[in-house]
Amino acid sequence: MRPTKADLEAARDRLIPDVLPPDGEPLRVLFSGINPGLYSAATGHHFARPGNRFWPALHRSGFTDRLLHPSEQDLLPGYGLGITNLAPRATARADELTGEELRDGGRRLTALVERHRPAYLAICGVTAYRTAFGRPGTEIGPQDETFGPARLWILPNPSGLNASWQPDRLAAEFARLREAADALRTSGRARRSPRTSS
Numbered sequence: 451m452r453p454t455k456a457d458l459e460a461a462r463d464r465l466i467p468d469v470l471p472p473d474g475e476p477l478r479v480l481f482s483g484i485n486p487g488l489y490s491a492a493t494g495h496h497f498a499r500p501g502n503r504f505w506p507a508l509h510r511s512g513f514t515d516r517l518l519h520p521s522e523q524d525l526l527p528g529y530g531l532g533i534t535n536l537a538p539r540a541t542a543r544a545d546e547l548t549g550e551e552l553r554d555g556g557r558r559l560t561a562l563v564e565r566h567r568p569a570y571l572a573i574c575g576v577t578a579y580r581t582a583f584g585r586p587g588t589e590i591g592p593q594d595e596t597f598g599p600a601r602l603w604i605l606p607n608p609s610g611l612n613a614s615w616q617p618d619r620l621a622a623e624f625a626r627l628r629e630a631a632d633a634l635r636t637s638g639r640a641r642r643s644p645r646t647s648s
Contacts, residue, residue: 453492461491461540468534469496470566471527478530478631479513480568480600482559484537484544484578484607485551491540495520496533501610503620504574510617511624534562536578544607549581556582563598570631571600575607590623592630601634603627 453461466486471477481504489499497504498520509517514529526532537547537555559582563571573579580586593602605623606615615623 453489457492458488458542461488462542464491464540465538466491466494466496466535466540468532468562469523469526470532470534471530473565475527476530477527477532477566477568478635479570479572479627480532480534480563480566481605482571482573483533483535484575485535485547485555486538486540487609488540488542490520493520495523496535497608499610502608503610503615503617504608506617507608507621507624510621511628513624513628532566532568534559536573536575536582544575544578547578552578552582560598563600567599569601569634570603570627571597572603572605572627574605576604577607579604591626601630603630 464486470480483496483504486496487499490496505518505520508514508531513531514526518525523533535555536559537551538558539547539551541547559571576588576590580588588604590604590606593604596602605627606612606620608615608620
């Protein structure tokens with residue numbers, strides 16, 4: 451059932467728990483949204499608002515073998531994936547967040563990455579990343595710098611309001627990340643495999 455207008459208003463400032471594997475379990479990619487929208491906060495599910503392209507892009511890029519509904523978010527750790535947010539407070543629009551909230555969220559995200567050690571941290575929203583980490587020149591795509599133990603990839607904001615990134619283009623960028631994460635996993639397995647004598 452869709453949240454009512456009253457449900458949405460009551461969800462303002464609510465927090466949504468992260469979706470993460472148990473400590474010590476492998477985490478291929480940790481996706482970080484900017485902050486929960488009111489629709490997500492009202493349902494308790496990340497990227498839940500109709501029109502958000504996160505879940506379709508995740509499937510079309512090959513991260514999941516079928517299109518997951520936001521209510522199935524707890525299946526993600528089985529794919530080696532997780533979700534968090536840069537800032538935990540739910541708002542109607544991301545631009546309601548203060549710069550200080552984003553910077554505080556950046557410090558929290560740093561601690562989370564140190565604890566769970568994903569192969570890649572993928573931040574969904576380049577403008578928020580620039581503010582949170584003081585990187586005004588950052589562009590979408592893989593970054594040369596790492597984020598603690600994780601490689602860093604900046605993705606477009608998957609919100610339906612982001613008109614410059616239509617579904618095909620968004621899915622293609624997610625696919626580039628998936629291919630990089632797959633290649634990293636394959637090379638890691640190769641390094642761990644014992645040599646065989648010829």
